[in-house]
Amino acid sequence: MSPVSFSREQGDALQALLPELEFSGEFAGISSDDPLLAAYLGCYQLDFSARFPGVHHEIGIVNAAGFRIATQCWIPPEARGTLLVVHGYYDHVGIYDKVIAFGLQQGLAVLAFDLPGHGLSSGARAAIDSFDQYGDALEAVLLRAKGQLPLPWYGLGQSTGGAVLLNHLWRYEIQRVEPWLSKRALCAPLILPRGWTRGRWLYMLIHRFVRQLPRGPSRSSHDEEFIRFLDEQDCLQSRFLSVRWVGAMKNWHAQFLRFQPLDTPALILQGTDDQTVAWRYNLGEIQRRLPQARVQFIEGAGHQLVNEREDFRDQVFVTLRDYFCTLP
Incomplete structure (x- = not known):
């Protein structure tokens, strides 16, 4: 993906250097040409200054739910809205370069953050006690960005990121007079993973004795x-797969089934060769609670829709462009 190397030790050192995110227009506490930051941006191809002249990049920490949440935004000149990107389990902002470029191509600012326990954010690696903590982190990031990034705001969640958007929708957005997110798209959203019938019994057998399993x-x-x-x-x-995260996912499923139906529209994109989530079951449960949601299948595509092979990815981005960038 990139000839530039970056290590976990460098990631830890970079996290420690990051100041609070201020949207100041300038870097505070870390230089934009700091070698750690340059190595990170180079490894993950997140420096878009050459491809998109005038784009401004901010990176910093948002304190939320007891975590230091590494948060980034890319703001092009005269941005006409903001695309919020929420990544999936194991993932982090670094591997979403194609999504960020897509947003910038549409003239949108892009806001993205590493979930607790992921990427440059603090927390036990790939572990969480409750998906509510993910939703709380998202709310804190949006609060920090409010008044700083242009409206309208659009949300895009991949896999667990889709679950985070759903958690946030029921726990925060429906409490507002005017929702902050005008539209939301869910790519292969997680309610239950593939093979959960067998996995549930394994979890019951080991969760008191085993902390993690090899990935x-x-x-x-x-x-x-x-x-x-x-x-x-x-x-x-x-x-490693965190057994604690599996318990949180199990509780997320039970929580989602208790949510009352909403008239909120949404776009759901789903690959038919997804080997990660129980997508037929998940789509049925989501559509029961969001009957206005529209499902778009990507025939033959796998789970990582925003990082699929180019022919599949093109279909995904065309659908997202039509959804986000046309009037309702």
Whole structure:
């Protein structure tokens, strides 16, 4: 993916250097050409200054739910809205370069953050006690961005990121007179993972005695270069499945089933070769609670829709462009 190397130790050092996110227009506490930041941006191809002249990049910390949440935004000149990006389990902002470029191509500012326990954010790696903590982190990031980034705001969540948007919708957005997110798109959203019937019994047997399980090879995309990068080069990917996270996911499923139906529209994109989530079950449960949601299938695509092979990814981004960038 990139010839520039970056290590977990460098990631920890960079996290420690990050100041609070201020939207000041200038870097405070860390220089934009700091070697750690330059190595991070180079490794994950997040420096968009050449491709999008005039784009301004901010990076810093938002304190939320007891975590230091690493948050970034890219703001093009005369941005006409903001795209919020919420990544999936194991992931982090670094591997969402294609999504960020998509947003900038549409003239949108892009706001993205690493979930607790992921990427440059604090917390036990890939672990969480409750998905509510993810929703609380999202709310804190939006509060910090309120009044700083242009409206309208659009939300895009991949897998667990889709679950975070759903959690936030029921726990925060429906309490407001005017929702902050004008539109939301869910890519392969997580309610339950594939194989959960068997996985549930395994969890019941081991969760009191085992903290983590080895993570197998990635099978989430047909883009072989992307998969190779995840498995062999991405130091910010956890190599273990947290049993505590599985318990939180189990509770998220039960919580979601208790949510009352809403008239809120949404776009759901789903690959038909998804080997990660129980997508048929998940779509049924989501549509029961969001009957106005529209489902768009991407035939043959896997789970990592925003990081799929180019032919699949093009379909995803065309659908997102039509959804976000046309009037309701």
